[in-house]
Amino acid sequence: MVVAVLLAGCGGAAANRGPGAVVPSSGADASATPGTPGTVTAGVDPAVGVSTQPVYPLVPPNQGSFEGFTTYSYIPAHPAGIIYFFHGSGGGANFAVKVESVDVLNEMIGRGFGYVATESTERSGDRRWNVDDPSMTSNPDLARMDRLRRHVIDTTAVDAGTPTYGIGMSNGSAFAALWAAAESSADVPIGAVALYMAGPTKAVDRLGGLRVPTFMVVGANDTVTSPAKEKADLAAIARAGYPTELHEVSQRAVTPARYLRVPGVTEATATAVVAAYRQAGMIDSAGQLLVSLPAGRGNTVSDPFSGVRLPAGLTAGQRTAVDAETLATIGEHQFNAEFKAQNADFFAAHRAA
Numbered sequence: 001m002v003v004a005v006l007l008a009g010c011g012g013a014a015a016n017r018g019p020g021a022v023v024p025s026s027g028a029d030a031s032a033t034p035g036t037p038g039t040v041t042a043g044v045d046p047a048v049g050v051s052t053q054p055v056y057p058l059v060p061p062n063q064g065s066f067e068g069f070t071t072y073s074y075i076p077a078h079p080a081g082i083i084y085f086f087h088g089s090g091g092g093a094n095f096a097v098k099v100e101s102v103d104v105l106n107e108m109i110g111r112g113f114g115y116v117a118t119e120s121t122e123r124s125g126d127r128r129w130n131v132d133d134p135s136m137t138s139n140p141d142l143a144r145m146d147r148l149r150r151h152v153i154d155t156t157a158v159d160a161g162t163p164t165y166g167i168g169m170s171n172g173s174a175f176a177a178l179w180a181a182a183e184s185s186a187d188v189p190i191g192a193v194a195l196y197m198a199g200p201t202k203a204v205d206r207l208g209g210l211r212v213p214t215f216m217v218v219g220a221n222d223t224v225t226s227p228a229k230e231k232a233d234l235a236a237i238a239r240a241g242y243p244t245e246l247h248e249v250s251q252r253a254v255t256p257a258r259y260l261r262v263p264g265v266t267e268a269t270a271t272a273v274v275a276a277y278r279q280a281g282m283i284d285s286a287g288q289l290l291v292s293l294p295a296g297r298g299n300t301v302s303d304p305f306s307g308v309r310l311p312a313g314l315t316a317g318q319r320t321a322v323d324a325e326t327l328a329t330i331g332e333h334q335f336n337a338e339f340k341a342q343n344a345d346f347f348a349a350h351r352a353a
Helices: 093-097 099-110 140-155 171-185 227-239 267-279 316-329 337-349
Strands: 062-066 069-074 081-086 113-117 164-169 192-196 214-219 244-249
Touching: 062 140, 069 093, 081 093, 081 099, 081 140, 081 171, 081 337, 093 099, 093 113, 099 113, 099 316, 099 337, 140 171, 164 171, 171 192, 192 337, 214 227, 214 337, 227 244, 244 337
Parallel strands: 081 113, 081 164, 164 192, 192 214, 214 244
Antiparallel strands: 062 069, 069 113
């Protein structure tokens, strides 16, 4: 079974093949990784929906490159499946090392899966995957991903019989659907895909639709894509006779506990973050949202987040992570680890023949 999750690097159990190659991992036992970074995070806090301990990689990823594009990866000696991990608009391979991504990947690694993440060909503008061209020849992203898939088989513990999967967020979700449709149309077995916050594009229809088991997560307050369309897309896949599973991220109260997931954020800082949102008029004393986010929200003056003065002690990376955790908390357009166990169960239950 191959699990597809597009991450910032690619690792494997084989030796390094030299410059430009995907840098392989050691294949070490995940449970043997010493120290706090590398231990599994604590159990889920029901009020938050995820764990409230700092999220560190269960196994530090290997950062490498393939055909000049950054990769992040970990492939154990005997992978239960390989996952290709796809970032959203404006992202890169380092999507694999963001807090929510690490939490999901830790779950997958704990189940025996390996992963590879890389980045879209277009790196100077919106940094988006090409989701409009279904051709494995003319679409540079599809063509390179197929070469990467073959390279992973040739140089790591993954073989042609290893179950293959894909996970994508937003634009990466749409690409994961196109990638799965294109590969399966070329007789490459795909076990399943997980689509977060976006569904297939019309290009998938030109390939006869998405004909693989599909796990989907939508956000109740998503203002960037349409949860209604995504649910309709999933219903169409189900009507075609393929297994599906839908989960919706609901709006939760904004509380300090969620921010403790960000490495280096203390309880005092997390409390100050919540106070900053309250002072900006975004939430009430109970942490409930008081504002409506604009459609397609971004870093603009119309974005209510732009008026929040986060604690000065936060690093730039922590500020980005805090913003992401806030969006995940309120059910906005953001990758979310809340359904990581269900995602792993779905992948484990669906192995391409």
